[in-house]
Amino acid sequence: METSVSIREIMTRHPVTSPPEAPVVDIAKTMFTNHIGSVIISSNGGEEGIVTERDICYKVVAQGRDPSKTLARDIMSSKLVSISPEKSITDAAKLMVKKGIRRLAVVEEGKVVGIVTASDILAVSPKTIEVLRELYDIYSNEEPGAEPSDVMGGGGICDECGGVTDNLTPSNGRYLCDDCREEVEG
Missing domain, CATH: 3.10.580.10 (CBS-domain)
Structure with a gap:
């Protein structure tokens, strides 16, 4: 790290x-x-x-x-x-x-x-993904059945622009920020 x-x-x-x-x-x-x-x-x-x-x-x-x-x-x-x-x-x-x-x-x-x-x-x-996995484990213990995006707020790095966001959305096998998703999906 x-x-x-x-x-x-x-x-x-x-x-x-x-x-x-x-x-x-x-x-x-x-x-x-x-x-x-x-x-x-x-x-x-x-x-x-x-x-x-x-x-x-x-x-x-x-x-x-x-x-x-x-x-x-x-x-x-x-x-x-x-x-x-x-x-x-x-x-x-x-x-x-x-x-x-x-x-x-x-x-x-x-x-x-x-x-x-x-x-x-x-x-x-x-x-730091290792540390974030620990965060995920903490939250998933509090929220049984939660998906990683539910637990971590859906944040990460956009596959299109490389920007960091608190809100990634899956789109055609990629994770996109809101701006890139709107651009790609029209």
């Missing part, structure tokens, strides 16, 4: 944030507009938590709650799991496996400066 690569080199800087009183429908629209799978919840300059696609699916949609009346604070994970930007991708992958998560807040001097995902790590080194 490429242990010399630091989190700072691969993280997404300036993660998208929303206030805790934002309705979930607005959070979902923000995710859709920005092509992201999570939003950091912050107020008064401090980060309070994170809302992920999974939170919206499990805590709102599956529960029959109204996304326009449910607030971010009601569904967010209030404990941000974080890592220093100076740590290696190996450290990040191990922490994700240990905590059973796919995203880490990158914190420097007490402030969130970025976010790193399992897909970001995968893009850096093919050997």
